Amino acid sequence: MRSILIGGLAASALALAIGQANADEHGIKIGTVAGPETDVMQVAADVAEREYGLDVEIVEFTDYVTPNAALADGSLDANAYQHEPYMQSMIDDRGYDFAIAGHTFVYPIGAYSEKFDSIDALPDGATIALPNDPTNEGRSLILMHEQGLITLDDPSNLEATPLNVVENPHDFDFREIEAAQLPRVLPDVDMAFINNTFAQPAGLSLDDALIKEGPNSPYVNLIAVRAGDEDREEIQQLVDAYQSDEVAAKAEELFDGAAVPGWTEDEAE
DSSP states (O other): OEEEOOTTOOHHHHHHHHOOTTOSTTEEEEEEESSHHHHHHHHHHHHHHHHHOOEEEEEEESSSSHHHHHHHTTSOSEEEEEEHHHHHHHHHHHOOOEEEEEEEEEOOOEEEOSSOSSGGGOOTTOEEEEEOSHHHHHHHHHHHHHTTSOEESOTTOTTOOGGGEEEOTTOOEEEEEOGGGHHHHGGGSSEEEEOHHHHTTTTOOGGGOSEEOOTTOSOEEEEEEETTOTTOHHHHHHHHHHTSHHHHHHHHHHHTTOOEEOOOHHHHO
């Protein structure tokens, strides 16, 4: 069963809307961000039910912050939508006690434009929209640094913001926007960095991105749990189900090559 929550709900409202996790002795609740990643998780849930008799309830969210709040307050058993740098930034900022139960996919971020066909055509003074969450903003700026478009004071700083840009020879105007809103603002800016979570549902193909991450991106998404739950039987059964050929095939179908399995053969055994 899927429940849809609107981003920004308070933790208390979450508890009422979602209910308490672990209501079923052999069932779990996992949070995802609404869109194709949820469809991929549904395949994992079907595999887990078939192979282990595990009842997986998927709870959909529309933002990046609320799924971690729900995990922390016990409304969820796990979530699957974020990469480790983002999770670590939330741990540092909010004191969450989370752990990694398993890895899912790399969803490369891309820079898209409805006005220009190549990065070389981008004019001086162009308006660039960036995701405003702590790590994906830095992720975008690092890509621009690597392209020689800007210079960062520390290109290894995963939480870089426009304040860390020390050279901006093209006088780009940076706009910090909530990630989910970036496809909507794309017509109003010259270029926008959009996570594949939101790019693909908006009809954007990574093949059309002016800049995109390569397959060796460190931003592998993961299944996050509360610390101490990473070896819990139900959690590991879900991880095993997720790291299956059926799930990989579904991701290939939905993302057209823009979802790269992020688990090793040893991890998937």
